[in-house]
Amino acid sequence: MSTTGKRNRNAGTRLRRHVSVSDVEDGMVLLDEREGRYFKVNASGALILRALIDGASPADAVRALVERYEVSEERAAADVDTLTAELAGNGLVVS
Template identity: 50%
Template structure:
C-alpha cells in the first residue's frame, strides 16, 4: 500500500489490486495515526483534539473506518 496527501485528505493505492481509495481529512488523520503505530484510542483522541466531535462518535467513526479498511484488505488489525 502506498499513499499521498492531497488538499482534501489522503489517496491510498492498494498495490495488489491497483485500486485507489480517497480518504477525507478526518479519515486520513486516523489512518496516519494507526500507520505510525498509535492505538485505536490514540486515533480517537486525535480526532477529538482536531474536530468538534464527542469521544463516543469519534470511536464509532474510527471503528467503522477500520472495518471498511479491513474489508478492502488494506489493514490486518
C-alpha cells in the same frame, strides 16, 4: 508523503505490503497495487489512518479526532471503528 506497506512500532494497524498511501490536500489516497484500485479518505479519515500506521492506538486516534474536530468521544470512536473495518474489509490494512 508516500508510504508503502508501512509497519508501525506497536505492530497494531499496518498497511498491507501491496498498499501505498499519499497525503493529498483534503485527505489521503490509498493505492492497492495488486488490484490497481484507488481509495480516498477525507481529512478526518487521513488523521485516523496516519495516527494508526504511525503507531498510535485506536484510543489515541479517537482523542486526536475529538481534539481536532470537537466531536464527541462516542462519535470519534465510531468513526475510527468504521474506517478501520472498511479498510480491513478492502484488504488495505491489518490489525
